[in-house]
Amino acid sequence: MTTKKAKRRTYEEAFADLAGIVDSLESGDLPLEEALRKYEQGVKALRECYDVLQAAEKKIMKLAKDAKGHLAEIPFEPEIEEE
Amino acid sequence: MKSKPHIFTVSEITAQIKALLTEHFRNVSVKGELTGVRRAASGHIYFQIKDGGAILKCVMWRSSASRLRFELEDGLEVVAHGKIDLYPPRGDYQLQANRIEPLGLGELQLAFEQLKARLEEEGLFAPERKRPLPFLPRRIGIVTSETGAAFRDILRGFERRFPDVSIILAPSRVQGEGAAEEIAAGIGALNGVKDIDVIIAGRGGGSLEDLWPFNEEAVARAIAASRVPVVSAVGHEIDFTISDFVADGRAATPTAAAEMVVPEFAALLRDLEKTHHRLSLALKNLYERARMEVARFAASPALRRPLERVRGAEQGLDDFSRRLPRALTLRLQNMREGITALSGRLDALSPLAVLERGYSITRKAGSKQNLRSAADVAPGDEIETRLAEGSIRSRVEALQRENGKNDDDKKGETPHL
Numbered sequence: 001m002t003t004k005k006a007k008r009r010t011y012e013e014a015f016a017d018l019a020g021i022v023d024s025l026e027s028g029d030l031p032l033e034e035a036l037r038k039y040e041q042g043v044k045a046l047r048e049c050y051d052v053l054q055a056a057e058k059k060i061m062k063l064a065k066d067a068k069g070h071l072a073e074i075p076f077e078p079e080i081e082e083e
Numbered sequence: 084m085k086s087k088p089h090i091f092t093v094s095e096i097t098a099q100i101k102a103l104l105t106e107h108f109r110n111v112s113v114k115g116e117l118t119g120v121r122r123a124a125s126g127h128i129y130f131q132i133k134d135g136g137a138i139l140k141c142v143m144w145r146s147s148a149s150r151l152r153f154e155l156e157d158g159l160e161v162v163a164h165g166k167i168d169l170y171p172p173r174g175d176y177q178l179q180a181n182r183i184e185p186l187g188l189g190e191l192q193l194a195f196e197q198l199k200a201r202l203e204e205e206g207l208f209a210p211e212r213k214r215p216l217p218f219l220p221r222r223i224g225i226v227t228s229e230t231g232a233a234f235r236d237i238l239r240g241f242e243r244r245f246p247d248v249s250i251i252l253a254p255s256r257v258q259g260e261g262a263a264e265e266i267a268a269g270i271g272a273l274n275g276v277k278d279i280d281v282i283i284a285g286r287g288g289g290s291l292e293d294l295w296p297f298n299e300e301a302v303a304r305a306i307a308a309s310r311v312p313v314v315s316a317v318g319h320e321i322d323f324t325i326s327d328f329v330a331d332g333r334a335a336t337p338t339a340a341a342e343m344v345v346p347e348f349a350a351l352l353r354d355l356e357k358t359h360h361r362l363s364l365a366l367k368n369l370y371e372r373a374r375m376e377v378a379r380f381a382a383s384p385a386l387r388r389p390l391e392r393v394r395g396a397e398q399g400l401d402d403f404s405r406r407l408p409r410a411l412t413l414r415l416q417n418m419r420e421g422i423t424a425l426s427g428r429l430d431a432l433s434p435l436a437v438l439e440r441g442y443s444i445t446r447k448a449g450s451k452q453n454l455r456s457a458a459d460v461a462p463g464d465e466i467e468t469r470l471a472e473g474s475i476r477s478r479v480e481a482l483q484r485e486n487g488k489n490d491d492d493k494k495g496e497t498p499h500l
Binding site: 010011012015018019021022025026028032035036039042043046049050052053056057058059060061062063064071073076078 | 217218219229235238245246247248249250251252253254269272273275276348351352354355358359361362365366368369372
């Protein structure tokens with residue numbers, strides 16, 4: 001909990017971790033203490049995955065030059081020119 | 084009447100020849116094989132065209148040379164268009180070519196082949212250069228025309244597969260002069276944007292001429308230099324563009340590119356829920372396993388004060404429940420996993436209780452297996468004997484079988500539980 005912001009795992013990493021944990025839990029040959037510890041880790045990884053999916057947000061921007069000629073992000077407004 | 088022959092100065096006659104030549108050959112097309120091609124620092128290209136019987140000196144000035152789509156190479160059969168001129172200080176006549184086209188192959192086709200061969204030799208298409216596309220990109224950069232159909236197709240592709248994407252478009256022309264430079268600049272600019280994990284560069288289908296920017300070196304170089312993996316998405320099913328070869332991923336259409344760079348949201352969720360379910364089930368099984376071990380242990384006559392142990396274990400259980408608030412929020416059932424903690428503890432405790440009574444456990448050094456038979460060790464083996472307090476490390480001197488018969492003079496020293 002101390003370094004929560006340290007570096008966020010990607011969805012892929014968290015899910016791979018989760019899948020590995022579930023596999024090892026299902027194999028049934030972990031000592032109970034170890035299994036419980038793993039289970040806790042699994043819950044954490046599961047939460048990470050859900051968080052990533054829930055945090056996804058649709059956003060469409062475009063790069064445009066500002067007054068000073070620097071590139072800046074502005075919201076993309078579709079123009080209907082063709083069709 | 085005899086007239087005195089007119090005597091020209093060299094300059095005079097040269098001027099007349101020049102006038103004749105330039106007048107007569109002001110617009111000619113000459114075919115032949117290129118030879119002696121030399122590009123000067125000034126940008127002008129000097130070369131000759133030859134056939135079996137003759138050779139013609141040629142020059143292409145920088146302004147025309149810069150419009151060449153392909154590279155002049157010795158051996159190439161070409162048609163050169165231009166005018167004949169004469170350079171008096173050297174007495175040389177030459178063809179000033181303003182346009183050259185290859186014979187046979189179209190010039191775009193030739194340019195494509197030449198650039199392809201050159202970049203390939205440079206190793207830009209090597210499979211080991213290709214970077215894997217991210218599984219789930221945080222942001223996606225797109226280089227294409229803001230108003231083109233390709234961009235709409237890409238957005239539609241995301242809509243179908245993973246609607247909540249974060250996209251940033253670097254608007255760029257995708258055909259005509261200067262488009263290649265804009266595309267290259269767009270790729271470069273997106274590389275400077277935070278959190279971009281993949282870039283799609285593309286356009287819809289069109290003629291070879293329309294697609295041309297994606298066959299230009301500027302775009303190929305920008306893709307190769309990109310820190311972020313690039314997917315080339317030029318709408319054409321059959322032919323490849325140079326960008327397709329250099330890019331880390333190639334999509335046959337802009338829609339396909341969208342599908343290539345994000346996973347299918349529904350499948351992702353399905354997998355996650357399935358794994359969630361398996362995790363819950365695993366916990367249930369753990370609980371079941373623990374419960375059985377507790378039950379077995381509770382039934383063991385070796386235990387003298389079972390109730391106390393169980394109380395202690397129940398406390399452990401309470402601790403454990405406190406450690407799992409997140410599990411609770413996920414509404415996983417059977418939060419009595421504390422019992423498993425108890426069981427684990429009991430497991431460890433049970434032999435100790437027996438040791439208290441004066442028994443000991445012997446293991447081969449480094450092994451976790453309790454020794455049950457003298458046959459499990461050999462003289463010279465190191466063994467470890469665990470007592471209620473402390474342990475003893477010793478070496479096997481001799482073995483004695485159960486029936487008391489000695490193997491030679493072997494003597495069983497290893498205590499057993």
